[in-house]
Amino acid sequence: MTDIEMEGAVCPVPLPHNKQIVMGHGSGGKMSADLVSKIFMPVFNNPYINSGDDGAVFDVPAGRMAISTDSHVVSPLFFPGGDIGHLSVCGTVNDVAVMGAKPLYMTAGFVIEEGFSFDVLQTIVNSMQKAADEAGVSIISGDTKIVQRGHADGIYINTTGIGTLFPGININGREAKPGDMVILSGNLGDHGIAVLGARGELGFESDIQSDSAPLNHMIESIIKISDEIHVMRDPTRGGLATTLNEIANQSQVCITINEDSIPVQPSVASVCEMLGYDPLYIANEGKIVVIVSERDSQKVLAEMKKSKYGKNSVVIGLVSESPKNRVLMKTNFGSTRVVDVLTGELLPRIC
């Protein structure tokens, strides 16, 4: 278990003599209750989770709701700019928000390895609540399972988020239309390279920070000013290239992007060049792609630039009718090449 904490490049907690998770914390009995009441309840503190029932009950207005689930297995647990707790909340908040919904509630399911440090768990839980506070969501129900040493890698966290769709919304991967513009909310590759750096796999020091962030407020602000947003998606695993291919396939359109418009910060570009990675395939955890009518594109772009998470937003391309189900890139050299989905495995356990 000590390697968990060792792996953590910026783990803020001292290692030795910490109280540790033991199998009894998964018994469902007194020790489970202690764990919940000491670590989770004081932090997630809200009327739903405080009820002490096995689930939560909440009121909803009539309408449409969105739900999304993600399990988080990122390694290491702590990395510059984030940690598994922050990531587990932001990832799910963003997945709900990109469907055109206001994220409201979240559940959290923990699988913890025997021997895991109480203090590190507390740090992760605090980080979850910090992200939840920023996003304005409540973590209303949870579950904890403990597995023996050697049957996990410290901690895995599943979060499931639900939210209510904004009225009249029909935003999904099938709605991209010829003539639409493609906006990206900022620099590519920060998260993937930050995690790689925290693993010590770069072979040199780097100050690249993960972009892990809750994007729901920025998303809400653009939904409120435009009813011509057709698709939103966060380019996480598989990167921008994979996300755009998914959309091109779902909408049966062609998406063409311009290489020289795609923002990559110089330090990330350098690392990618040295290691042979393409930033188009690196995971992001605080970026969105917005596909919007040409008419509303400048208005939406301007609104995104107002958000601290969208300052570097830029139009990177456009949607056309054919060739269907294809992503193309106009390169800096003036040629056009096909951008395929990620094949094989680039960076495992990035989220």
Add this chain to the structure above:
Amino acid sequence: MTDIEMEGAVCPVPLPHNKQIVMGHGSGGKMSADLVSKIFMPVFNNPYINSGDDGAVFDVPAGRMAISTDSHVVSPLFFPGGDIGHLSVCGTVNDVAVMGAKPLYMTAGFVIEEGFSFDVLQTIVNSMQKAADEAGVSIISGDTKIVQRGHADGIYINTTGIGTLFPGININGREAKPGDMVILSGNLGDHGIAVLGARGELGFESDIQSDSAPLNHMIESIIKISDEIHVMRDPTRGGLATTLNEIANQSQVCITINEDSIPVQPSVASVCEMLGYDPLYIANEGKIVVIVSERDSQKVLAEMKKSKYGKNSVVIGLVSESPKNRVLMKTNFGSTRVVDVLTGELLPRIC
């Protein structure tokens, strides 16, 4: 990985030469898409999951909803009467149902160990859908993460379920009232002892089957005939003793049960006696405790007995005012003893 399949006492799938999960199946790229389209989509097949978005959108009427999440880490993955797939659906269906809700939708988050067999995964996914079909819920969104060998134990499954509360319902752990009767829906201990048997830890053969079952239809039938059901809960980890203590604590009442009324099938009783286990603390996965007014208790009991999962339902005790926060048992010898919550760890990774 081979020990996963070896562990499975009744795993119906041959081991050698199976196609295996590799890290690339967690890439978010082409291999992830292949896994989803080949294994998950054809089985979970419904309009929500078929959309191909990162989440699902569904319509809700105005009212109250219930949500519950559970991660499942049961070992072995297959045991007499069930498997991790069946369990992962039933466990969450039951947690939503006992809040007085009709379970409607479910998400599924998979953490899979590199090297896991495609065929075994398919068997587990089929089993999930079989349980979902019986319960009448749709698995509408999912997520798959792959971790390296030695960082899981085959597969862990998180499910999160949501449902709409039946109108006028106020069923939770704080509602037990002095004078109420306590009904148990059947024999205790089957699940825990079945899993123990599948691990080969009994030291002898046993034909004890897990009681893993979706109880939502039985629960709906009693909600429809009585508006005096105050508490429902499924006595899973920690067993009946822990569940009753939670309720006694939440409601600040005393619950007194009669030892001679508690149903335990003879084979389970024998195993418990030999190994020194108390059936009151063994996990169940297909049982509920119902706390209902004395006036409606016989009506509710008769209705429960109509269900195939409630044939052995019986009144096991009653609620009184004091001593508050206490569970007592009238023993077969005529004495009364305190029944405490489970302390320490009895049977790890039972669900």
